[in-house]
Amino acid sequence: MSDYAVELIGVSKSFPTSKGEQIAAVDRISLSIKHGEFFSLLGPSGCGKTTTLRMIAGFELPTEGEIRILGESMGETPPYQRRVNIVFQNYALFPHMTVYGNVAFGLEMDKIPSPEIRERVTEALRLVRLPGMEDRRPKQLSGGQQQRVALARALVKRPAVLLLDEPLGALDLKLRKEMQLELKHIQAEVGITFIYVTHDQEEALTMSDRIAVMSEGQVLQLGTAAEIYESPLSRFVADFIGETNFLDGELETVRDGLATVLVDGTLRLSAGSAASDLRRGQPIILTVRPEKISLHSRQLDGAVAGQIEELVYIGTDTRYQVRVSEGSRLVVRVQNSGSADQAGFRQGDRVYLTWDPAVARILVR
Amino acid sequence: MSVRTERRSRGPLIVLPAALWLILFFTLPLLIVVAISLVERGRAGGVKLPLVFTLEYYQRLVDPLYLGIFWSSIRIGLIVTGACVLVGYPMALFISRVAPGRRNAVLLLVMIPFWTNFLVRTYAMKLLLSAEGVVNNLLVGARLVDAPLNLLFNNFAVILGLVYGYLPFAVLPMYTSIEKFDLTLVEAAADLGANLRRAFLRIMLPLTAPGIVASVILVFVPVVGAFITPDIMGGGKVEMIGTLINRQFGVARNWPFGSAMSLALMAMVVVGVVYYLRTSQEGERPL
Ligand SMILES: Nc1ncnc2c1ncn2[C@@H]1O[C@H](COP(=O)(O)OP(=O)(O)O)[C@@H](O)[C@H]1O
Ligand SMILES: [Mg+2]
Numbered sequence: 001m002s003d004y005a006v007e008l009i010g011v012s013k014s015f016p017t018s019k020g021e022q023i024a025a026v027d028r029i030s031l032s033i034k035h036g037e038f039f040s041l042l043g044p045s046g047c048g049k050t051t052t053l054r055m056i057a058g059f060e061l062p063t064e065g066e067i068r069i070l071g072e073s074m075g076e077t078p079p080y081q082r083r084v085n086i087v088f089q090n091y092a093l094f095p096h097m098t099v100y101g102n103v104a105f106g107l108e109m110d111k112i113p114s115p116e117i118r119e120r121v122t123e124a125l126r127l128v129r130l131p132g133m134e135d136r137r138p139k140q141l142s143g144g145q146q147q148r149v150a151l152a153r154a155l156v157k158r159p160a161v162l163l164l165d166e167p168l169g170a171l172d173l174k175l176r177k178e179m180q181l182e183l184k185h186i187q188a189e190v191g192i193t194f195i196y197v198t199h200d201q202e203e204a205l206t207m208s209d210r211i212a213v214m215s216e217g218q219v220l221q222l223g224t225a226a227e228i229y230e231s232p233l234s235r236f237v238a239d240f241i242g243e244t245n246f247l248d249g250e251l252e253t254v255r256d257g258l259a260t261v262l263v264d265g266t267l268r269l270s271a272g273s274a275a276s277d278l279r280r281g282q283p284i285i286l287t288v289r290p291e292k293i294s295l296h297s298r299q300l301d302g303a304v305a306g307q308i309e310e311l312v313y314i315g316t317d318t319r320y321q322v323r324v325s326e327g328s329r330l331v332v333r334v335q336n337s338g339s340a341d342q343a344g345f346r347q348g349d350r351v352y353l354t355w356d357p358a359v360a361r362i363l364v365r
Numbered sequence: 366m367s368v369r370t371e372r373r374s375r376g377p378l379i380v381l382p383a384a385l386w387l388i389l390f391f392t393l394p395l396l397i398v399v400a401i402s403l404v405e406r407g408r409a410g411g412v413k414l415p416l417v418f419t420l421e422y423y424q425r426l427v428d429p430l431y432l433g434i435f436w437s438s439i440r441i442g443l444i445v446t447g448a449c450v451l452v453g454y455p456m457a458l459f460i461s462r463v464a465p466g467r468r469n470a471v472l473l474l475v476m477i478p479f480w481t482n483f484l485v486r487t488y489a490m491k492l493l494l495s496a497e498g499v500v501n502n503l504l505v506g507a508r509l510v511d512a513p514l515n516l517l518f519n520n521f522a523v524i525l526g527l528v529y530g531y532l533p534f535a536v537l538p539m540y541t542s543i544e545k546f547d548l549t550l551v552e553a554a555a556d557l558g559a560n561l562r563r564a565f566l567r568i569m570l571p572l573t574a575p576g577i578v579a580s581v582i583l584v585f586v587p588v589v590g591a592f593i594t595p596d597i598m599g600g601g602k603v604e605m606i607g608t609l610i611n612r613q614f615g616v617a618r619n620w621p622f623g624s625a626m627s628l629a630l631m632a633m634v635v636v637g638v639v640y641y642l643r644t645s646q647e648g649e650r651p652l
Binding site: 018057058059078079080084085086088090092093094095096105106109110153154157 | 464547549550552553554555556557558559560563567568571572
């Protein structure tokens with residue numbers, strides 16, 4: 001058995017446009033997905049997530065590169081001979097069959113004897129918490145229930161890898177949160193590798209063991225949720241995952257992994273540097289997450305002075321917009337923990353900002 | 366039908382024109398045909414006056430000669446319908462896969478034959494297949510055959526003519542069904558282990574069946590009663606119910622017998638279609 005459940009090696013996919021040109025929906029992607037991993041492909045709409053998933057499932061063949069499933073090169077293996085199953089974005093349930101018929105379909109195709117089919121369908125419906133719905137038609141089910149049938153229909157086949165294409169996209173927020181947890185539980189119970197496609201960064205962060213952030217057909221960064229959130233390697237990733245501040249500046253010095261940056265010609269800030277090959281004077285971007293910044297009413301050593309332009313109370317937090325120089329503003333999020341010291345700022349107040357230099361990142365412009 | 370039932374609620378006045386139309390051009394003529402079929406024929410066509418009631422013409426229908434023609438008409442009808450569905454389904458599938466911008470243009474191509482008179486088109490077919498026609502000239506020219514083939518004035522010619530004439534009627538309803546069909550369902554089936562054949566039989570065929578059912582009716586009903594095509598392409602050698610009925614009102618000058626035959630054809634078609642709709646709807650029930 002191979003070390004990986006799925007491997008993509010330099011995989012590209014181009015589609016012809018109406019003008020006769022080729023556009024690369026997926027552009028030289030390489031990924032190695034481990035057994036039992038909850039792996040997410042995260043990126044904005046149109047970045048090639050679905051196309052990647054469809055190539056793994058076998059609906060599209062790569063124009064370049066190789067896909068291996070359980071170490072075996074797939075070549076032109078048709079979908080019905082691959083040990084993967086997919087949960088479609090629109091569920092694609094068979095409308096003329098009952099819930100039972102839908103879930104049993106894949107087992108019938110494998111010529112499993114009917115007593116075993118009955119047993120496994122019942123088990124799959126229990127797993128997705130839909131027992132007793134066997135005789136309903138898909139149209140008689142709510143969106144959430146249809147979603148569960150689609151899941152049961154795929155899981156009942158006991159695939160090596162389950163592919164999920166924005167499976168929760170059509171559900172409302174509350175149901176989506178519930179299903180996120182449930183999907184995690186189900187995955188832990190069955191131990192199947194999940195490849196999960198989503199454009200919702202929060203969803204990817206909560207559910208995944210590892211995340212590949214995609215943009216324009218390429219994987220920009222690959223890592224755990226914490227790695228991607230804390231140490232983004234590009235402006236796109238920092239911006240796409242969570243909220244963050246960007247300050248354009250020039251690099252002054254780099255010493256002991258700590259960079260000093262000059263912003264707007266006056267503001268001198270320090271940050272943990274990302275790349276080692278930075279030059280003095282090089283234009284860079286400094287990024288720091290709003291919740292990593294502290295606000296103070298007194299001047300502290302190394303603090304950045306500013307003025308509160310705007311504040312928004314959002315329940316757990318208060319979100320401040322602070323002007324730190326002529327052209328630069330920083331967003332600061334402060335938890336409303338009840339401490340009077342921090343809760344008391346008002347619009348127009350003069351404040352002092354500090355952060356641990358290690359949490360600020362330097363990105364090449 | 367549905368339009369009329371929807372409007373019924375708006376008061377009886379609004380259905381009056383439709384009802385009048387139906388009575389004037391359907392119910393009344395039908396009653397006249399029934400009446401004619403039950404009286405003795407006149408020497409020079411029409412009916413004998415004063416009217417004499419008789420069941421003679423219905424008794425004559427069960428003559429093996431006529432039963433044979435009924436049967437061969439049904440057989441030709443079934444073959445033509447089958448061929449139209451088999452050829453039309455892939456055509457409809459193809460049209461539904463054409464980019465939306467160009468789809469109407471392709472649909473128009475299917476309809477273009479309707480711009481030419483049916484009679485003219487049938488004569489054109491006849492010219493193509495005649496001994497001196499394009500097809501035979503090509504075959505002989507390519508030395509595939511020594512002498513021109515007898516392509517005309519047989520069942521084959523009639524069936525070919527009918528398939529050609531009625532194919533658009535088969536394509537359009539199937540196109541409507543296939544166009545609504547979500548092709549990801551076939552992918553879902555493939556993903557679950559079905560090869561193309563099984564994905565088609567278990568998923569696509571049952572879900573596009575309403576279109577096929579409509580096509581079958583739309584082709585079979587007129588084809589069983591067809592008389593122009595068998596007349597021209599069969600050259601009088603291929604007898605179908607339609608040609609037979611046509612002859613009773615023409616040269617044979619036997620209106621009552623023609624009427625009895627029309628009514629028998631109508632009864633047969635109604636019974637057949639009702640039975641067919643029943644069984645095909647049963648097939649759509651959940652498994
Ligand atoms: N069958 C296709 N033909 C042409 N272009 C396609 C096809 N499928 C996807 N694309 C294009 O490829 C790009 C990526 O699409 P997709 O993989 O669906 O993105 P995502 O799932 O991330 O939203 C898009 O620009 C899309 O228009
Ligand atoms: Mg998508």
